[in-house]
Every structure is written in structure tokens, then in C-alpha cells.
Amino acid sequence: MALKYSRQREVIKDFLCTRKDHPTADVVYMNVRQQYPNISLGTVYRNLTLLSDMGEIMRLRVGDGVDHFDADTSPHNHFVCSECGSVIDLKMENIDYIQEAAGKDFSGRIDGYTAYFYGLCGSCCGKLQS
Amino acid sequence: MALKYSRQREVIKDFLCTRKDHPTADVVYMNVRQQYPNISLGTVYRNLTLLSDMGEIMRLRVGDGVDHFDADTSPHNHFVCSECGSVIDLKMENIDYIQEAAGKDFSGRIDGYTAYFYGLCGSCCGKLQS
DNA sequence: ATTGGAAATAGTAATGATTACTAGTTTTAC
């Protein structure tokens, strides 16, 4: 009996599945509280960690000091806007080749990688052309 | 007169140049205090930020919750050991092509990327084979 | 060389994301 059902965890997972913008724990908390008014922030954090440990969701450390979460666990890369901070999915060819490249002259074992691209998102790009 | 000389900044930069292990602000603080006993942690943080803003050093956000700093500003990639947490330089071919790949089907502007590889370093790899 | 003011410093307090703790509640295997 490793894992027990919890309504809170279900609601958190369900909410995350409706979003494609990689919300932070705090954003998840704010939203989930609409349907589940007295859920605790600690519960949100614990379940997000649990779900990502189980591989049901992904934790994104994009380098802005706050963890983001993604219900889409299929392999894909992310873009982070330097202006507005939004985290966006990238549609691009597979680049797993870089993992091979990294392992060529390395004495340890490489299990994976994370790649984040940054710059200006489409919306911020337009705004700054005035 | 934008930037003024400071002995503290010089000592911090000099120390960082002697290290290839990408120390954290706290490690820099501990070590610099040997030659400069009453330097403040805030001064270390402020100068590390200043130096990286000027492009003299690099700030590495490897996703372990602590910033690491690197005096080597030439383009290269990093490996993070999942076991011991050490951050190691990788000797590998240039992979800037992934930035082109990311920009192909993207409406914004891509200015750069960060790629971190993870797994077991050579030393931890050996220890876990018992 | 003196000096005025901008930039830097030490020391400390504040911030903010995340984790830990605790007493009580829910789930579930028997």
C-alpha cells in the first residue's frame, strides 16, 4: 500500500491537465482553491512533488527561481520569455543527439539533459517594436 | 563613473578564477573570508551579480536551488551529478545548432539557450558498482 | 592636496519559495 487515493491530488492533477502554460505551485494553489476552498499550500506542494516523482507530471526548473509544472510528460522542450517570464512549449525536431555528443568524452554516465531556450515571446516581441 | 574599483570585487573575481568547480556564493564567501576576514555575504552576492551582469563571469542555474558561478565565460556546457551534486565542465562539440532548430517554428525571438546534462559523475559511477 | 558626491561596504533585517512538523482525518486491507 504505497500510495493511497486522495481527492486533493486528483483535483491538482486534473487542474494541471487543463493548462498548457506551466503554472507554478502558487498558481495551482490559487486555482484549485476555487473548487476546494480549504486545501493547504503544503498539500499542493507535496502532491506536485509526489506526482512528478511518479512521472505523472514534470517539474520544470527554468531558472527564474520558481518551479513550474507540466502535465505533458512527452519529450519536448521549453522556451522562457526574458520579458514576461512565460514558459512556452516548443515544437521542434528531436535534439537527443546532444546527449550522445555530451557522453563522447565523459568518464561518468549521462542519464538525460534539460534544455531551455530564452529570448522574447511572440507577444513581447511585437510590443517592443514601438 | 559607472563602476568604481573595489578590493572586495577583485578578491572575489580572483578567487573564482582559481576554481574550476563552479562554487556557490556561500563557498565563495567562506573562502574569500580567509584573506578578507570581515567581508560581508551581501557584498559577495552583490559583486557576483555585478560581475555576471558585466559578462566577466557566468551564473549557472543548474536546478539544484543554488546558484553556481563560473569564471570561464567561453561557450561550454555543464554536467550535474545527481548523486553528489558536483558541477563539471563538458568537453563536447558545439551544439548551437539546437538554437536554430528551436527557432524554426517559433513566432518570437530566440536569444540563447542553456543546456544541462545530468547523471552520475565518474567518481560516483565507480562507488555505486559495489 | 582637498573635497563633494557617487558608489561600495558591513551588518542586519526582510523576502519568498519550499519543506518540515503535528495533531487530527481519510483510505483501505483484512
Next chain:
DNA sequence: GTAAAACTAGTAATCATTACTATTTCCAAT
């Protein structure tokens, strides 16, 4: 039904980093 294990809400603690403040240092112009 029941008991143990897992979970929860609420709160306190942690820890990296930033902000604040009174004082000191650097340096360009006199």
C-alpha cells in the same frame, strides 16, 4: 468494523537571496 498507514490543514521553520542603512572608499574636478 477496525486498525494501521497514508494523507490533510494549518502553521512554523529553513535557506538562498535581496533590501536597507549608516558609514566608508574611490575618484574627478577644483
